[in-house]
Amino acid sequence: xxxxxxxxxxxxxxxxxxxxxxxxxxxxxxxxxxxxxxxxxxxxxxxxxxxxxxxxxxxxxxxxxxxxxxxxxxxxxxxxxxxxxxxxxxxxxxxxxxxxxxxxxxxxxxxxxxxxxxxxxxxxxxxxxxxxxxxxxxxxxxxxxxxxxxxxxxxxxxxxxxxxxxxxxxxxxxxxxxxxxxxxxxxxxxxxxxxxxxxxxxxxxxxxxxxxxxxxxxxxxxxxxxxxxxxxxxxxxxxxxxxxxxxxxxxxxxxxxxxxxxxxxxxxxxxxxxxxxxxxxxxxxxxxxxxxxxxxxxxxxxxxxxxxxxxxxxx
Amino acid sequence: xxxxxxxxxxxxxxxxxxxxxxxxxxxxxxxxxxxxxxxxxxxxxxxxxxxxxxxxxxxxxxxxxxxxxxxxxxxxxxxxxxxxxxxxxxxxxxxxxxxxxxxxxxxxxxxxxxxxxxxxxxxxxxxxxxxxxxxxxxxxxxxxxxxxxxxxxxxxxxxxxxxxxxxxxxxxxxxxxxxxxxxxxxxxxxxxxxxxxxxxxxxxxxxxxxxxxxxxxxxxxxxxxxxxxxxxxxxxxxxxxxxxxxxxxxxxxxxxxxxxxxxxxxxxxxxxxxxxxxxxxxxxxxxxxxxxxxxx
Numbered sequence: 001x002x003x004x005x006x007x008x009x010x011x012x013x014x015x016x017x018x019x020x021x022x023x024x025x026x027x028x029x030x031x032x033x034x035x036x037x038x039x040x041x042x043x044x045x046x047x048x049x050x051x052x053x054x055x056x057x058x059x060x061x062x063x064x065x066x067x068x069x070x071x072x073x074x075x076x077x078x079x080x081x082x083x084x085x086x087x088x089x090x091x092x093x094x095x096x097x098x099x100x101x102x103x104x105x106x107x108x109x110x111x112x113x114x115x116x117x118x119x120x121x122x123x124x125x126x127x128x129x130x131x132x133x134x135x136x137x138x139x140x141x142x143x144x145x146x147x148x149x150x151x152x153x154x155x156x157x158x159x160x161x162x163x164x165x166x167x168x169x170x171x172x173x174x175x176x177x178x179x180x181x182x183x184x185x186x187x188x189x190x191x192x193x194x195x196x197x198x199x200x201x202x203x204x205x206x207x208x209x210x211x212x213x214x215x216x217x218x219x220x221x222x223x224x225x226x227x228x229x230x231x232x233x234x235x236x237x238x239x240x241x242x243x244x245x246x247x248x249x250x251x252x253x254x255x256x257x258x259x260x261x262x263x264x265x266x267x268x269x270x271x272x273x274x275x276x277x278x279x280x281x282x283x284x285x286x287x288x289x290x291x292x293x294x295x296x297x298x299x300x301x302x303x304x305x306x307x308x309x310x311x312x313x314x315x
Numbered sequence: 316x317x318x319x320x321x322x323x324x325x326x327x328x329x330x331x332x333x334x335x336x337x338x339x340x341x342x343x344x345x346x347x348x349x350x351x352x353x354x355x356x357x358x359x360x361x362x363x364x365x366x367x368x369x370x371x372x373x374x375x376x377x378x379x380x381x382x383x384x385x386x387x388x389x390x391x392x393x394x395x396x397x398x399x400x401x402x403x404x405x406x407x408x409x410x411x412x413x414x415x416x417x418x419x420x421x422x423x424x425x426x427x428x429x430x431x432x433x434x435x436x437x438x439x440x441x442x443x444x445x446x447x448x449x450x451x452x453x454x455x456x457x458x459x460x461x462x463x464x465x466x467x468x469x470x471x472x473x474x475x476x477x478x479x480x481x482x483x484x485x486x487x488x489x490x491x492x493x494x495x496x497x498x499x500x501x502x503x504x505x506x507x508x509x510x511x512x513x514x515x516x517x518x519x520x521x522x523x524x525x526x527x528x529x530x531x532x533x534x535x536x537x538x539x540x541x542x543x544x545x546x547x548x549x550x551x552x553x554x555x556x557x558x559x560x561x562x563x564x565x566x567x568x569x570x571x572x573x574x575x576x577x578x579x580x581x582x583x584x585x586x587x588x589x590x591x592x593x594x595x596x597x598x599x600x601x602x603x604x605x606x607x608x609x610x611x
Contacts, residue, residue, distance in 0.1 A: 018452035026468055137600070141593035143544050145551055146567060146585030153574050153581075252457030256548055260571065270460065271552055274467040286464050290455040297455075 001305060008301045012294050019290045020072065024065050027283055077284035082276045087284035090269065098265035100170060101257070102250040104178070104185035109192035110243060114236075116193075117200025121208060122227060132197060139194035144253055148187045148260035155183060165262040184261040188253050192246045199242055203235040237307055244300035248293040340529075343605040350601020356594030360587075364410035373401035375408045375561050384577040394579040397569060402580065405561040406587055412562040413591065416477050416546035416555070417539040423481025424488050425535060431485075432492025433519050437500065447493070450486045458483040462545055466554040473546075473562070476555040480545045484538050491534055495527035502526075529606040536602055540595035547588050563588050 052058060056067040071078070077087035113136075120132040156164035168177040207213065208231055216226045255267035262268075266285065273281035344350050363370060372392065379399035387394045393402040435446040453461070458480075465479035499505060500523070508518045549555035550564025558565060563584040570581035 014448055015451045015455060018448055019455050022449075022452055026464060029468055137596055138589075138593060141540065141589055141596050143547055143567075143585060143588045143592070145548065145571075146581070146588060149567065149571050149574060149581045149585065153578055157575055248457045252459040255459060255463065256551065259552065270463060274463060274552075274554070277467075282464055282467060286456060286460060289457060289460055290452075293455045293457065 004305055005302055008298055012298060015294060016291065019294075020069055020287060021065065023283055023287050023290075024068055026286075027279055028061075028064075072287070077287070078280035080273070080278050080281050082273075082278045082281075087280050090281065091266070091284055091288050094264065094266045094269045097167060097169075097263060098251065098254050098258070098267060100177075101181055101185055101188065101254055101263065101265060102247060104181055105188035105250055105253075106192065106243065106247065108185055109189040109196055109246075112189070113193040113196025114200050114239065117197040118204055118227070118232065120197065120201045121204035124205065132201075136194040136197045139190040139197075142190060144187050144190060145256040145260050147190065148184065148257060151183050151187060152260070165260075167263045167265075181263075184257050184263060187260075188250060188257045191253065192243075192250060195246060196239060196243065200235065200239055203238055204231060207231045207235045237304070240307060241300040241304045244296050244303060247296050248289070251289055251292065340605040344601055347601040347604060349597045350605070353594045353597025353599075353601060356590055357598060360410055360591050360594065361414060363407055364414050367404075367407035367411060371401075371404035371407050373404045375400065375404040376559055377401075384573065384580070386577075387579055393583045394577065396566070396580055397573060397577070402566075402583055405566060406563070406583060409561040409563045409566060409584065410587065410591075412473060412550075412556050412560070413543050413546060413588065416473065416480065417543040417591075417595070420477045420480035420484060420542045420546070421535050421538050423478065424484035424538065425531070427482070428485040428488025429492050429531060432489040433496055433523065435489065436493040436496025437515070437519055437523065443493075446489065450489045453483075453486040454490070458541075459545060459548060462549060463552070463554065466549055471554045471557060473550075473556045473560070476546055476549045479549070480542050483545070484542060487534065487538065488531065491530060492527060495530060496523055499523050499526050533599055533603045533606060536595055536599035540592045540599065543588065543592050543595070 054067070054071075056064050059067075075088050077091075079086050080090060083090065116132050116136070120129045123129050152164045155161050162183050163180045166180055168180050170177045208227075213226060213231055216230050217223075221230075251266065254265060255271060257263070258265045258267040259271060270282060270285045272278070273285065377400060379395075382391065382395050382399040384397055385391055385395045385399075391401050391403065393406065395401055396405070431446055431450075435443045456464075462476075462479040462483040465482060466476050469475035469479060505518065505522050508522050513521075546555055547562075547564035547567070550562040551568045553565070553568065556562030556565055566584040567581055567588075570577070570584065573580050
C-alpha cells in the first residue's frame with residue numbers, strides 16, 4: 001500500500017512543475033515589463049533595480065523561471081502591489097474562510113445528494129425518481145450567483161430568517177458564523193449535490209443488479225438491510241473519491257458565491273486582485289488552488305486504496 | 316493481397332453497423348421527452364437571439380430618465396433597469412452574447428482539443444506523454460479560475476472571455492478524445508487499414524474520427540451549458556461583455572445592487588440563463604442515453 005501511495009506522490013510532481021511553468025508563462029504573456037506591472041506606477045529606481053535582480057529579469061527565461069520557482073518553494077509568492085503584504089500571508093489569512101464555506105457546502109451536498117440518489121435508484125422509473133432527476137438537473141443548470149440573489153431576496157429580505165451577507169469568524173461567534181454561512185453554503189452546494197445524486201443513483205443501480213444482491217434478497221433479508229448494508233457499502237466507494245475531487249469545483253464556485261454574499265474569502269481575493277491588476281496575487285492564488293487540487297487528488301487516491309480491500313494488498 | 320481483402324471486408328462490415336446504430340440512436344432521441352424539451356428550449360432561445368431586432372419592443376441601448384426601474388407593464392414587458400432601458404429588449408440581445416459565447420468557446424475547445432487528443436492517442440509514446448502531462452497540469456486548475464486568470468491577462472472583452480473559456484474547456488476534450496482513440500485503435504478495421512498501408516492521416520480522419528464522435532458530441536453539448544454559465548460568470552464579474560452591450564451576466568451584476576427596489580432586474584436575466592443551460596443539459600443527457608453503446 002505504501003508503495004502505491006509513494007508512486008502516486010511521485011507522479012504528481014511533474015504535474016506540479018508543469019502547472020508552475022504554465023502560471024509563470026501566463027504572467028510573462030502580459031504586455032510590458034513585468035516589474036512595472038508588479039510595482040504599478042510607483043517606480044522608484046532602487047525598488048525596480050532590486051526586483052530586477054531578485055527575479056533575474058536580465059537573464060534568459062529558464063533562469064528567470066528558476067529564480068521565481070526557488071522563491072515559491074521557500075513560500076515567497078512575492079507581495080501584493082495593493083496592500084504591500086506578502087501574497088502567502090494574504091492567502092493563508094483568507095483560506096480558512098473559504099475552507100469553512102466549502103466544507104459546509106460539501107456536508108450539505110452529501111446530506112442532500114446521497115440519500116436522494118439512493119431513493120431515486122431504489123424507486124427507479126417512478127415519479128420520485130423523475131422528480132429527483134429533474135431537481136438534480138436544475139441544480140446543475142442554475143447559475144449559483146443568481147440563486148444567491150434570489151435566496152437573499154426571499155429568505156433574508158422577505159422572511160428575515162438569515163442574515164443577507166457578511167462573515168463572522170467561527171472563533172468569534174460560532175453559532176452566528178454558521179448561521180451567516182448557511183445560505184452561501186447551500187448556494188454553493190447545489191451543483192455538487194446534483195452530481196452526487198446522479199452518481200449515487202447510477203452506482204446504486206449498478207450494484208442493485210449484481211448477483212450478490214440477488215442472493216441476499218433470495219435469502220429473504222429485509223429490503224432495507226439489503227439496500228443499506230449490502231448495496232450502499234459498495235456503491236459509496238466511487239462517491240467518496242468523487243466528493244474529494246469535487247472540492248476543487250467548490251473552491252472555484254466560491255469565487256462567485258463570495259462575491260454575492262460579500263464574504264472576504266479566497267474567491268473575493270482573486271476577483272479583487274484581478275481588478276486591481278495585482279498579478280502576484282492572481283498568480284499565487286492560481287498556483288495555490290492547483291496545489292490544493294493535486295493534493296485532493298492524492299487524498300482521493302489514498303481514500304480509494306484505503307476503502308477498497310482489493311487494492312489494499314497488492315500482490 | 317489477402318490482408319488487403321480482410322481490411323476492406325472489415326471496413327465495409329463496420330460502416331453499415333455504425334449507420335444503423337446512428338438511426339437507432341436518432342429514434343431513441345426522438346422518444347426521449349427530456350431531450351425534446353431541451354431541444355425545444357434551445358431552439359426557442361436561438362430564434363429569439365436571431366430575430367432580436369424584430370422582436371425587441373425598444374432600443375436596447377436607449378436610456379430614459381422618465382422610466383427608471385419601472386416594474387413590468389404593458390409598455391415594458393419585463394420592466395426597466397436603473398437607467399431606464401427596457402429589460403425585455405436587452406434580454407433578447409443578451410441571448411446573442413450568451414449563445415454565441417457558449418457555441419464559440421466550445422468550438423475553440425473542440426478545434427484545439429480533438430486534434431491533440433487524436434494525435435496523443437494515435438501516436439502514443441513521447442508525444443502522448445508530453446501532451447498528457449500538460450493536460451493534467453491544466454486540469455489541476457479549476458476551469459473557472461483558469462478562465463478568470465486568462466480573461467484578466469487577455470483583458471476584459473466578450474471575445475477574450477470566449478477565448479479564455481474555450482482554452483479552459485480544452486483539456487476535457489483532449490482527455491476524452493485520447494481515451495476513445497485508445498479504445499478504437501485496436502479494432503480490426505483500424506488494423507486492416509494499417510495492413511493495406513494507408514497513411515496515418517487518412518486512417519485518423521476516415522476510420523478513427525467517425526467512430527469516436529458520439530461521446531465527443533455529447534460532451535460538447537454539455538460543455539455549451541457550462542460555457543454559457545462561465546460567460547455569465549465572467550460578465551457578472553466584469554470580465555466578459557463590456558457595458559453598454561447587453562449580456563445576462565452583466566445585467567445581473569447591476570441588478571444585485573437593486574435587489575429590494577427592483578427584483579425584476581435580477582429575476583429575468585438569471586431565469587434566462589437557467590432556462591438555456593437547462594435546455595442544453597436536458598438535450599445533452601438525452602443524447603448520451605441515445606448514443607450510449609453500453610445500452611444496446
